Structure formats: C-alpha cells, structure tokens
Amino acid sequence: MQIQQLSIFVENKSGRLAEITEIIGKANVDIRAISVADTSDFGILRLIVDKPKEAVESLRAAGLTVSLTSVIAIGIDDKPGEFAKAMRVLADGDIGVEYMYAFISRDKGKAFVILRVLETEKAVECLEKNGITLLSAEDIYGM
Amino acid sequence: MQGNYFQPELECASREVLHYIQSKRLRKLVERCYNNVPLYKKRMDEFGILPGDIKDIDDVKKLPFTTKQDLRDTYPFGLFAVPREELARIHASSGTTGKQTVVGYTKADIDAWAVGAARSIVMAGGTKADLVHVSYGYGLFTGGLGLHYGAEKLGATAIPVSSGNTKRQVQILQDYGSDIICCTPSYAMYIGETVRDMGIDPQSLRVRAGIFGAEPWTDEMRREIERLLGIKAFDIYGLSEIAGPGVACECYLQSGLHINEDMFYPEIIDPDTGEVLPDGTYGELVFTCIGKEALPLMRYRTRDICSLDHTPCECGRTLVRMSKPRGRTDDMLIIRGINVFPSQIESVLLELGMDPNYQLVVDRVGNLDTLEVQVEMTEGMFSDTVRSLESIEHKIGNALQSTLNIVAKVRLLEPKSIPRSEGKAKRVIDKRKL
Numbered sequence: 001m002q003i004q005q006l007s008i009f010v011e012n013k014s015g016r017l018a019e020i021t022e023i024i025g026k027a028n029v030d031i032r033a034i035s036v037a038d039t040s041d042f043g044i045l046r047l048i049v050d051k052p053k054e055a056v057e058s059l060r061a062a063g064l065t066v067s068l069t070s071v072i073a074i075g076i077d078d079k080p081g082e083f084a085k086a087m088r089v090l091a092d093g094d095i096g097v098e099y100m101y102a103f104i105s106r107d108k109g110k111a112f113v114i115l116r117v118l119e120t121e122k123a124v125e126c127l128e129k130n131g132i133t134l135l136s137a138e139d140i141y142g143m
Numbered sequence: 144m145q146g147n148y149f150q151p152e153l154e155c156a157s158r159e160v161l162h163y164i165q166s167k168r169l170r171k172l173v174e175r176c177y178n179n180v181p182l183y184k185k186r187m188d189e190f191g192i193l194p195g196d197i198k199d200i201d202d203v204k205k206l207p208f209t210t211k212q213d214l215r216d217t218y219p220f221g222l223f224a225v226p227r228e229e230l231a232r233i234h235a236s237s238g239t240t241g242k243q244t245v246v247g248y249t250k251a252d253i254d255a256w257a258v259g260a261a262r263s264i265v266m267a268g269g270t271k272a273d274l275v276h277v278s279y280g281y282g283l284f285t286g287g288l289g290l291h292y293g294a295e296k297l298g299a300t301a302i303p304v305s306s307g308n309t310k311r312q313v314q315i316l317q318d319y320g321s322d323i324i325c326c327t328p329s330y331a332m333y334i335g336e337t338v339r340d341m342g343i344d345p346q347s348l349r350v351r352a353g354i355f356g357a358e359p360w361t362d363e364m365r366r367e368i369e370r371l372l373g374i375k376a377f378d379i380y381g382l383s384e385i386a387g388p389g390v391a392c393e394c395y396l397q398s399g400l401h402i403n404e405d406m407f408y409p410e411i412i413d414p415d416t417g418e419v420l421p422d423g424t425y426g427e428l429v430f431t432c433i434g435k436e437a438l439p440l441m442r443y444r445t446r447d448i449c450s451l452d453h454t455p456c457e458c459g460r461t462l463v464r465m466s467k468p469r470g471r472t473d474d475m476l477i478i479r480g481i482n483v484f485p486s487q488i489e490s491v492l493l494e495l496g497m498d499p500n501y502q503l504v505v506d507r508v509g510n511l512d513t514l515e516v517q518v519e520m521t522e523g524m525f526s527d528t529v530r531s532l533e534s535i536e537h538k539i540g541n542a543l544q545s546t547l548n549i550v551a552k553v554r555l556l557e558p559k560s561i562p563r564s565e566g567k568a569k570r571v572i573d574k575r576k577l
Contacts (some may be wrong), residue, residue, distance in 0.1 A: 005527075007525075007526075007527040009520045009525050009532075009555070009557060010557070011557045012558065025427055037528075037529045038529075039529055039532075040535065041554050041555065042532065042554075042555055044527060044528070044529060046527070063557075063559045064556050064557065064558070065520045065521065065522055065525045065557065065558055067522065067525055067526065067527060069527045079213075098528060099528070115243070116527070
C-alpha cells in the first residue's frame, strides 16, 4: 500500500520548476500529483508519477538531488466531513502527519489524499481497520 | 619510502652546514642588491647598513622588508638585479588582488627552482620512474612550468596536460597510467568528482600521489581528495615572487612542509610590528631569496600566515618545516570585527560532513557586515522535509558561531551550482563597497 514519491531539492530561483519538470517531460514521465514545500531560500518539489524509476534516473542524470519517500494514498468521498473523518482515524490512532496534499479524482465524487506519516505501516493498518480506502501503487501510477 | 631524497647532502645537512651556506649566500645577495637595485640601495642607506655589516644569516633581521607594493611600484622590471638580456624567463602573478606583479629568472634561477620542485616531487614519494601528470596551468602562472621542470630535473616523465578539459584529464589518468598528479586542490576535487561521475573506480587508476598547492586548503579537504582519487595528497608551497611551486613541500610524514631553506631563507614576523617570532608562533612568513640572481628579494613579506619548526623531521630531513598556511592576510575576512580565514570556515563545513564545494558571500547591510555561507546539497544530506533541511542550516550556523564566533546565514544550493575551478577556486565574493 506504499507509494513511491519523488522529492527534489530546488533552489528558489525563477524558472527552476519549469526546467525540472521539462526533464521528466522529456523522459516521457506523467505527473499524477504535485506539491511544493518552500522556504525563502529553497523548496522541496514532491511528485507522484507513473514511472518513478525512470523519473529518478533522468533527474539524477541532470545533476539534481532526488530521494524516494514512501507515502500512502487514501480515497475518500468528495463530501463535507469525509476528509475530517479520515484525519480523526489517524488522530485517534496517535499517528502524526508530516505533510499531505490532495487532489480530486477523474471518477466523479471521489477525492484522493497523499499522506506522509511517521509510522507508515501503523497508519495503513489503522486506516484499513476503520474502513478507509487505501490506493495501491498500481492504482495511482495507472490513474 | 624513507631515505629517499633528491639531494641528501643538502636536505639532511647539519644546522652548521646550512648556516654556513645561508650566510655565504646572504652576503652575496646583499652585495648584489646594494649594487644593482636602486630601491635596495636607497633603503639600506636609510637604515644605515652597508653590505659589509651583514656577516652571517642571523644578520638578516637588520635588513629592510620588501612588500608586494614595492613590486607594483617598480612594475614591471624595476627590482631586477640583472640586465633584462640576462633573463631566461618571465612569469607574472594573476593580478587578482591588484596590478599584476612581474618576476624574472636567470638560467641559474630556473635551475635552482627546478631543483626545489624536484626535491618536492621526491618528498611526495616520486622517483625518476614516474609519469608526472601536470594539470596546473602553463603560462605566466608558475604552477605548470614549475612542476614540469621539476619532473624533468628529477629524470621523471612529465606530461604537460595543463588545466582544463577535465574529461581528458581523466582519460589520460586512465590510459597513460599517470603515477603522480599536480594541480590546485580545488581542481583536484573537480577531477575527483569527474572520476566519480564517469563511474570510474578510483582504485582502478594507477595514480598514487597528488602534489597540490597555489591556494590554501585544509586537512579535511585533503581527506576528501584522497578518497575521491584514491591517492595520498601532499601540500606544496610556492609563490612566484620567491620562485613558484617547490619553495616547500610535505614529506610522507605530512607534519609541515620542508622549506628549501638553502635557497629560500624563511622568518616568521609579527605582521603589525615586524618583530621576528620564535618557532611555533603563528605570524607572517617572510622569505629572503638567498640563492637568486634575477630577483633577489630580501625579507619579502608573503602575507601567508603560518609557523616554523626547526626540529629535525623523522624523514631524515633537517630542512625547517612550515605549518600548512592558514591563508593570506589579504584573504582574511573581517566580519563584524572578527578575523576569519576562508580555510577556517572550510574546516568547520567539512568536519560536519558537508560537500567541499562552498562559497562565501560577504556584504554590508546598513553598517553591518553580513556573511552568507553557501553549501551544495548532496544526496547524503538531503531529506524530504523542510524541517530537517532547516536543521542542517542551523547545525552549520551553530558550528560556525561556536568555533569561529561568527554569525553567518547558511544557504543550501543545488548540486554543481557553484562554478568548479580549473585553477585557483574563487571562494569569497565580497560585495562590500569599502
């Protein structure tokens, strides 16, 4: 149930995001989800893509610092209170969320949330027990 | 390796023999300067000293100092003690810290310099059977030709690769099987990174030693280069005003650099008072070129900060050792009243396991000096959260504050964003308009 997310170190300079995403575009890698965490000097670009291995290779070849991080993805109904329900499950399970980002699915009425938690396995167990849908790597990459 | 010398009779001579040679050469030098260099005659007259007053080497402290400014004021040939036609060669400084300075050599000077460089190669374990790969720049800069003539003097095989075209450097290391490589430490880093990026195992290269100099570098940088190239790295010292590389070099014990003091007589002085300082005390290194004809500088102030040690070395050499120079007085940064050398910052960074590619940006905001330390990110220190990257910045900032007492802003950069140097690295960008 773990999904490989690419994390890329990016200096805070205009044009950098365009240059980096052009590299993976040329490698014919499709982006599924994207998020940027930033400070005044640098940012971390986080990407979920259809072909993580190829993406890492192309970025490293271009001299970038890339790491792979295990994250989990949950699917929820796109309705008021549904996201809160999932967060409550984690809170009651005493599982901290490091960061997260969300996007709406092509399937009508569904939304997906990418979560980075400190204890991934414990989180997976806890979410499944409480009936929250977890997406597999294939679900996400093939989306 | 022990017992391997180029000129054991001089490198391992007793202090009495060295004293005799130095005294004899100093008398000759003072005579030559007084009679042939107007500036020296004027200065000695002002000091009330005649050549006959200088009887042995200990009298050197009676002589006036020479500074880089003197060379600039007499640019280009004004301090030469021989007619221009007797010069065999001219070199010049890069002129990065002002007007360039021009230096000249007679045939005998070139020969003496080559001897100094040959001794240095042997100190680093070189023999006449070796291929000596010279990646210093050839030209007005003394690095390339200095080591080249040294290798030939030794009877080794010189490869005049010069600097630049780094992939070709690696190709030559691989295909020719260079035994010893000579260049600036920052270029050695660059070549080492290129070896790594090309996916070559450094252990598969034949090269076993590196002779690096022309800029200050730390022991931490030494270990990094040694790891990247799979070699033992030796520090060589020289400056064009005195000769070029080969004024001093480390032996395999790497406990200071042996100065070829039968040709280049060193003193350490207090840079403020000019007073001569005892062994073990850090101060400005001063040389008197007792063996030279064309540019026989007396008490030339190098602006390099180091200390001397006259105790005999276990390698068998009696030649005085200088500590690894901390840097030049003109490289020294004064940040909010605190003196700091870029090499001290380098030590702190490498001690923390940071990448040796760094740059220091000094600026003045309002009336306050600011220092920004830029370090390149590596895969090893990268992690996915902002929090952990900020903690790296804090860790570096705290270490600089506790070790050097300076406040610096730390900025993490993408890999390879600091330009790599094929010669002397530009570590400091000073934006202050003073």
